[in-house]
Amino acid sequence: MEQLVACPYKRPNALCRLICFPWAGGGTSALAQWGRLFSSSTEVYSLRFPGRESRLKEPFAKDMTSLVTEITTALLKDLQEKPFAFFGHSFGSYISFAVALQLKEKYGLEPFHLFVSGAHTPNSEALLPIKSIPIHDAADEDIINYITIQGGTPSEFLQSEEIKKHLIQTFREDLRVLQTFSFEKAERNIPLSCDITCFNGSEDKPYDLKAWPELTSGDTSSYKLPGGHFYLLEPSNEIFLAKHITRCIENAGL
Numbered sequence: 489m490e491q492l493v494a495c496p497y498k499r500p501n502a503l504c505r506l507i508c509f510p511w512a513g514g515g516t517s518a519l520a521q522w523g524r525l526f527s528s529s530t531e532v533y534s535l536r537f538p539g540r541e542s543r544l545k546e547p548f549a550k551d552m553t554s555l556v557t558e559i560t561t562a563l564l565k566d567l568q569e570k571p572f573a574f575f576g577h578s579f580g581s582y583i584s585f586a587v588a589l590q591l592k593e594k595y596g597l598e599p600f601h602l603f604v605s606g607a608h609t610p611n612s613e614a615l616l617p618i619k620s621i622p623i624h625d626a627a628d629e630d631i632i633n634y635i636t637i638q639g640g641t642p643s644e645f646l647q648s649e650e651i652k653k654h655l656i657q658t659f660r661e662d663l664r665v666l667q668t669f670s671f672e673k674a675e676r677n678i679p680l681s682c683d684i685t686c687f688n689g690s691e692d693k694p695y696d697l698k699a700w701p702e703l704t705s706g707d708t709s710s711y712k713l714p715g716g717h718f719y720l721l722e723p724s725n726e727i728f729l730a731k732h733i734t735r736c737i738e739n740a741g742l
Contacts, residue, residue: 489562489563489565489566491536491542491543492535492536492558492559492562492563493533493534493535493536493562493563494516494517494520494533494534494535494536494541495520495523495531495532495533495534496520496521496523497523497524497526497531497532498531499523499528499529499530499531500531501528502528502529502530502531502570503529503530503570503571503737503742504529504530504531504570504571504572504573504600504737504742505530505531505532505533505566505567505570505571505572505573506522506526506530506531506532506533506572506573506574506575506733506737507533507535507563507572507573507574507575507584507599508520508522508532508533508534508535508574508575508576508580509535509574509575509576509577509579509580509581509583509584509587510534510535510537510577510579510580511577511578511579511580511606511640512578512579512658512659512662512663512666513635513641513655513658513659513662514579514580514640515536515540515541516534516535516536516541517534518534518721519532519534519575519577520532520534522534522726522729522730525726525727525730526730526733526734527734529737530734530737533563533566535559535580537549537555537662538555538558539657539658539661540654540658548658548661548662548665549661549665550665551665551668552582552583552586552665552666552668552669553668555583555665556583556586556587556590557590559583559587560587560590560591560594560595564595564597567591567597568595568597571600571740571742572599572600573599573600573601573602573603573733573736573737574587574588574599574601574602574603575603575604575605575733576603576604576605576607577605577606577607577720578605578606578607578717579607579662579663579665579666580605581604581605581606581607582607582610582666582669584602584604585602585604585610585671586610586669586671588602588680588682589671589679589680592679592680598680598681598682599682600682600683600740600742601682601683601684601685601733601736601737601740602680602682602683602684602685602704603684603685603687603733603736604684604685604686604687605686605687605688605720606687606688606689606692606695606717606720607695608695608696608697609696609697609698609699609700609703610669610671610703611671611672611673611699611703612696612699613696614695614696618663618666618667619666619667621663621667623660623663623664623667624660624664626660628653628656631656631659631660632646632652632655632656635655635659638716638717638718639716639717639718639721640717640718640721641655673699673702673703678702678703678704678705679703679704680703680704680705680706681704681705681706682704682706683704683706683707683708683709683736683740684700684703684704684706684707684708684709685708685709685710685711685732685736686700686708686709686710686711687710687711687712687713687719687720687729688710688711688712688713688719689712689713689714689715689716689717689718689719689720690712690713690714690715690719691714691715691716691719692715692716692717692719693717697710711732713725713728713729
């Protein structure tokens, strides 16, 4: 558990937990700091996937199923203790959805709210081109160019050859995990019952969100905030997200 979770703002008496799932190539630092934006009623966890930070010497996850199972198993005790919500950005959105599915199917547990950001609906055909990217054939330079255009990576990281090399490897491995993800909605089956909110940057590419109402019996909504793919790192947007998530928590009547 300690390896998986970064929680610099510990609140053992909090009413609920917000579990944050970072983007491809990302670590825990940005989302872990969200803890400072929430009141004492919410404890924020940021998940640390294998192959980075204090888990640097561990092998990367081999596929989505093994990563989801590791997360679910490690968090299970904590998630049984008190209500929880999920927030995932980009790659993290798909992982958060897959973890929510496994929790519901295997343990009858579910987040009371799923917040997804910078991602398509999990069963969207818009995901198919991502799955066909020959990631291991892609040149390092192409990956760095893509990461630079997307933003979200401090420029000083790209000045260090060692850090840059590891960032490229981490991004490759995370995309490979995403390429093993598949979800097809069974007919007449609504997999979740929690409310779902989608956030996106106004300058980011458009995302296919239309099928979300078919995946939950709860309410669905979407918001666009100013900025590109990493709009959520802007201080003003961080504040908006924290206030909106807090309002959703309060409305959940925990």
